[in-house]
Amino acid sequence: MKRLIFDEDHEMFRDGVRRFMQSEIEPHIEKWRDEGCCDPLAFQKAGEQGLLCMWADEKYGGLGIEDFRFEQVLIEETIRHGDISLFLSLHSRLVGPYIGRLGSEELKSRLLPKCISGESILGIAMTEPNAGSDLAGIKSKASRDGDDWILNGSKTYISNGINGTAFVVAARTVPDKPHGIGLFVVESDMEGFSRGRNLKKMGLKAQDTAELFFENVRVPAENVLGDPEKGFYSLMHHLAEERLISACQEVAHAQVAFDITMEYILERKAFGKPIGAFQNSRFKMAEMRTSLDILQTFIDQCVLLHNQGELSAELAAEAKLNASELESTVMDNCVQLHGGSGYMSEYRISHMFTDARVSRIYAGSSEIMKEIIARSIGLDERKLSG
Ligand SMILES: Cc1cc2nc3c(=O)[nH]c(=O)nc-3n(C[C@H](O)[C@H](O)[C@H](O)COP(=O)(O)OP(=O)(O)OC[C@H]3O[C@@H](n4cnc5c(N)ncnc54)[C@H](O)[C@@H]3O)c2cc1C
Structure with a gap:
């Protein structure tokens, strides 16, 4: 589906990020997965490309880009051509803003330039x-x-x-x-x-x-x-953005799973025809396409609201809840459509399935997201129980 939220600048940026991911990140992913950790140099390389803490003020070496769509593009290309476990956005957009918004001038001038270059990892x-x-x-x-x-x-x-x-x-x-x-x-x-x-x-x-x-x-x-006594409220305030970042990652991850499964089922044959020709496969893919398009549209809308400073905690919770649940469903369907190959480590879908499982747990579990949403519609357990 054509997405209306991006303009030419975002698409040019996407091309640059894609090239960076393909040349500097993708070739190393398998090694990093085996080692249980990426090379910290990956952050410095991303820093050299101006991909870290893009929001930071120019006086610290940043680009002063507050538009979250650039981060969204970075997230999408990192997942498509790199790996979901490279947490550039956790560094840049989840942790960095605490320093940018709440830090002393001394801290900002000392730390932010190093966060922007990737010398310091947050x-x-x-x-x-x-x-x-x-x-x-x-x-x-x-x-x-x-x-x-x-x-x-x-x-x-x-x-x-x-x-x-x-x-x-x-x-x-x-x-x-x-x-x-x-x-x-x-x-x-x-x-x-x-x-x-x-x-x-x-x-x-x-x-x-x-x-x-x-x-x-x-x-x-x-x-x-x-x-120092009100950090809890700062956490609550920033958690809306954290949940939006998660939702962007989860839908992007599910979109990639859909695409690689499409390729697979058109290639692989059983009973003399491609797996994709069976009604079950066609209907599963049709269901996933529909759900992904609806989810992507909702998340894109949340991104625009966030850009205007109007993304509420409950909308961010809805985005994260929907995205993490759909991501899990998509991964499960995609492994199934791959058959035995889907269980083999050499096929990307097998680790995408295990990578996805944490989405319903971290950055606020699905149950906590439901609590936040329920409270926002007047169903607060504490108030209702008297
Ligand atoms: C890979 C990974 C990376 C992480 N990275 C970070 C990080 O960088 N920084 C950080 O601070 N934390 C991080 N976490 C921690 C993560 O945020 C927590 O695991 C998460 O918040 C859940 O907390 P918990 O594990 O203690 O589970 P618990 O809170 O013990 O929850 C256990 C179960 O009970 C449910 N539950 C809890 N309370 C309620 C309730 N009120 N109503 C209904 N159900 C409830 C939960 O949903 C869950 O299903 C990470 C976790 C993982 C797995």
Whole structure:
């Protein structure tokens, strides 16, 4: 379906990103998947092309591009010609803006140029061994010491956890207040910071996911993001964009699965005809085409709303819920249409299936998305239960 949201500039940008992905990323994906981590140089190469933190102000070396459609194009081409586990957008658009919007001038002038060049790689550390969906339950804590803060605790499942050089860390600053949380930028050379192993996962094999530990890490005042007691609200505010990024990734991933399956079923024959000639295959493909077009249109609309600063938390939740659920369905159908090949690692669809499974869990699980949407339509459990 022709998408109306892009203009000539976006399409020119797409061509450039595609060429970059095909020459600099695609040839290395298999090696990175085997190694469980991409080469951090991939970020520097993306930086050289001006693909990181495009929103950042020119005074820090950025392009000052706030239009989310460029990030959307980058996401789509990364997935089509690279791999969904290369988390450039987590670095640029999910974590970077915390520093851009809430950081001190000292922090921005020191860190942003390195984030734009890819010399510094960003991650965000919210989840803890005992607090995932329930963010208000985090136990890591930060205590004031003069102008500095002393941070203690541990985090888990942190993306870019091995390659990352700076992390936005959520820690409790007000002991008895569930939402009394602050956000702190911890840099990997700070004393008391350490990482655990690269966690082995079902999918996203080229993505490094790790535990992080903080033992009396001294965080200077200039590394505090916004009001140290109101970080929870900043997280909630930024999570809408995180969910939009996820939705863009998930629909793009499903679109690629659809395309490679189309090629496969036209080529592979059974009972003297292409698999694609069977009514079941034609109907499955027709159903997926319809659902993908509807979803893409909705997500494109959310992108436009986001560009206008009007994307609500509940619309972002709807986009993420729909996209992650459809992605799973599409992957399952596509593996089935591939037959035994779909289960073999040499076929891309087999790992796309396992890569997709996490989409319904991270960046807010499907159940949490339904909670947010239900509350927005007046079905708030806490209020209804009195
Ligand atoms: C590959 C990967 C990368 C990740 N990257 C990051 C990262 O970079 N930074 C970071 O901070 N975190 C990251 N996470 C963590 C991720 O965000 C959490 O796993 C997610 O929020 C779910 O939390 P949990 O694992 O503790 O599950 P739990 O919260 O224990 O949930 C378990 C189950 O219970 C359900 N559930 C929980 N609460 C409710 C409720 N109120 N109503 C109904 N059902 C409920 C959940 O939906 C889920 O199905 C990552 C996770 C993975 C797997």
